[in-house]
Amino acid sequence: MSEEISIEEYWKLQKKGNKFSAKSTIIDGITFQSLDEGARYKELLITSVAEAITQLQVHAPKIVILDAFTDRYGKKHKTSYYIPDFSYYESGLFVIEDVKGGKATRTAIFELKRKIILSRYPDIDFRIITM
Secondary structure, eight states: OOOOOHHHHHHHHHHHHHHTTTOEETTTTTESSSSSHHHOOOHHHHHTTTTTSSEESSSSOOEEOOOOOOTTTEEEEEEEEEEOOOEEEEEEEEEEEESSSSSSOOOOOHHHHHHHHHHHHHHHHEEEEEO
């Protein structure tokens, strides 16, 4: 069951930091939203050096989940994107990863985005990593 919050509370949380109380960290000049995400980056670097994966990217690429459109009232809506924590190739397969700290961080919005990606891009291997 997800907790509902008001718009005002949401913006206060955005100003204060991560709503899940994750501690950000910087590694190699890259800011990670959590210590777990930073730890996963280190693991992937080692895997990359061992050449088990190639073309490692952090917070990239932007994946289109909904194209721009104009609704029936004439309002224009921008393209919606999902930005994975990591992406890389493993044995020729394109993999994207999202690091989650637990069930609380698997929000309804995240699950919806994941399902859209799985439906729209069946060749992408979408992995959820729990540290």
